[in-house]
Amino acid sequence: MMPRVVAVRSALPAHRLAQAEITDAFASRGKLGPAERALTERLHGSAEVDTRHIVLSVEECAELNGAEAVNDRYIPEATLLGERALRLALDSAGLSPADLDLLIVTSVTGVAVPSLDARLIPRLGLRPDIRRLPIFGLGCVAGAAALGRLHDYLLGWPGQTAALLAVELCSLNWPMSGITLADMVAAGLFGDGAVALIASGSQAGAASGAKSTAGPLLIASRSVVYPDSGEALGWRLSANGFRIVLTTELPVVVERGLADSVTGFLAEHDLTIDDIASWICHPGGPKVIDSVQRSLKLPDSAVAASRRSLAEVGNMSSASVLHILEMICDSERPPQGSAGLMIGLGPGVSAELVLLRW
Numbered sequence: 020m021m022p023r024v025v026a027v028r029s030a031l032p033a034h035r036l037a038q039a040e041i042t043d044a045f046a047s048r049g050k051l052g053p054a055e056r057a058l059t060e061r062l063h064g065s066a067e068v069d070t071r072h073i074v075l076s077v078e079e080c081a082e083l084n085g086a087e088a089v090n091d092r093y094i095p096e097a098t099l100l101g102e103r104a105l106r107l108a109l110d111s112a113g114l115s116p117a118d119l120d121l122l123i124v125t126s127v128t129g130v131a132v133p134s135l136d137a138r139l140i141p142r143l144g145l146r147p148d149i150r151r152l153p154i155f156g157l158g159c160v161a162g163a164a165a166l167g168r169l170h171d172y173l174l175g176w177p178g179q180t181a182a183l184l185a186v187e188l189c190s191l192n193w194p195m196s197g198i199t200l201a202d203m204v205a206a207g208l209f210g211d212g213a214v215a216l217i218a219s220g221s222q223a224g225a226a227s228g229a230k231s232t233a234g235p236l237l238i239a240s241r242s243v244v245y246p247d248s249g250e251a252l253g254w255r256l257s258a259n260g261f262r263i264v265l266t267t268e269l270p271v272v273v274e275r276g277l278a279d280s281v282t283g284f285l286a287e288h289d290l291t292i293d294d295i296a297s298w299i300c301h302p303g304g305p306k307v308i309d310s311v312q313r314s315l316k317l318p319d320s321a322v323a324a325s326r327r328s329l330a331e332v333g334n335m336s337s338a339s340v341l342h343i344l345e346m347i348c349d350s351e352r353p354p355q356g357s358a359g360l361m362i363g364l365g366p367g368v369s370a371e372l373v374l375l376r377w
Contacts, residue, residue, distance in 0.1 A: 021376075022173035022181075024234030026112035026217045027345040030104035031332065032074040038063055038207070044077040045206040049198040058200075063207035067305045067326065071210035071333040073190040074100065080190060089191050089260040093129030098138050100213040101186040105143060108182065108215035116143045119217075120179035121172055125154040125161035125337040127254065128187045128261065135186065156366075158253065159301055161185065161337035162214070163363025163371035167240030169218055170373070177220035185338035186213035192261045201265040208304050210333030214341035234348050235359055235375035241284040248272045248368040269303070270310035272368045277314040281360070284372050290358060297351065297359035297375070298322060299343045302329035311362065324351070337365075353377045 036044070042063045046056045073080065074096045083089050101124065109116060122145065124136040131138065134153035139145065152168065154161050162185045169181050189209035194202050218237060251272060253264040285291060292315055300311050302325040312322050328343045335342060340363050353359060359375035 021236040022170055022218050022220045023236050024218045026108045028107035028111050029342050030100055030213045031072040032211050034073045037070055038068050048193050059203045062203050066207040068333045069330045074188045074211045086260045090129050093191055094131045097186050101184050102142050104213040104215035108217050112217045116145045118180050119182050121150045121181035123152045123165045123183045125165045125185045127158050128189050158365040159336045160363040160365025160369050160371050162340045163361050163373055166373050170237040173220035180219045183216045187336040187338050194259050201263050205263040208334045210335050212335040212338050214338040216341055235377045238374040238376050241372040243280045243370045244367040245272050245276045251368050253366040270306045274310040274314045295360045296357035297347055297353045299340050299361040300325045301340050301364045
């Protein structure tokens with residue numbers, strides 16, 4: 020029996036700002052001059068982002084100074100937001116914290132030791148013997164990659180229930196000085212948020228009182244790292260925190276290599292691109308979505324959920340594909356028996372593919 024998703028729920032910070040408000044806050048924090056501010060406004064205006072959530076108020080963001088201060092704020096805020104998302108998912112699935120056998124936590128916007136999963140055990144009342152897998156370093160691709168590893172675990176332990184939490188606080192890493200073009204682009208795209216997903220290896224995984232309709236089966240996954248692309252996307256650590264590494268090569272790599280990855284993976288399951296009814300594509304930005312669409316020759320409708328997620332909450336890094344899956348499960352309700360494909364993209368440059376069936 021294939022593992023099944025039984026709940027996906029998002030938790031978003033209370034501070035919801037229009038794109039222009041975030042542009043102004045970023046420009047003020049970075050002390051941008053008139054020419055830099057004008058360029059930032061143009062870049063943010065073309066990012067196809069309407070609103071985003073940030074974990075701190077604009078005034079609090081302005082007070083953060085240095086990597087130590089940033090990370091000291093990341094730990095409690097990520098823990099609180101992650102707890103909210105997990106509680107929402109557990110409630111939706113009709114489960115108690117003690118029902119979880121595995122907790123995977125992905126985050127790349129801060130560092131915590133003990134890791135966030137360990138900090139969540141006493142807060143949520145998780146069992147002390149719960150298996151834990153913290154994931155750092157995969158960036159935006161981590162949500163899909165973690166879902167693939169969750170699938171692998173439940174194949175080996177079909178009677179168990181596993182949770183995946185992706186929590187990203189991108190706004191904490193807005194730089195204060197030496198603003199680059201990549202910084203401007205990233206500040207126009209990334210938002211804060213957490214998404215928790217719960218899946219079971221058996222039909223008994225969700226309680227009879229569950230409030231959510233059962234989600235898709237997890238059929239298979241595939242990992243790909245594209246050669247000679249390691250410098251296209253990533254983080255570098257600076258005195259002010261993490262700084263974005265972002266080049267124009269990213270959409271080129273995606274458009275060049277993704278089609279072969281997807282068609283080869285689908286062929287192993289006797290499927291083609293035309294057989295996929297639901298696409299859960301990482302909303303890396305307009306150019307990244309465009310490159311996925313061109314590479315796979317998809318209609319606009321196939322990436323509509325990705326563009327909607329980008330417009331409403333921005334690119335939430337590892338949490339974004341899970342947010343899109345939640346949107347599709349809640350609003351689109353794909354036909355029973357139809358196939359879906361999750362596509363995560365991130366540093367490496369890497370892709371993670373997860374085949375789903377409703």
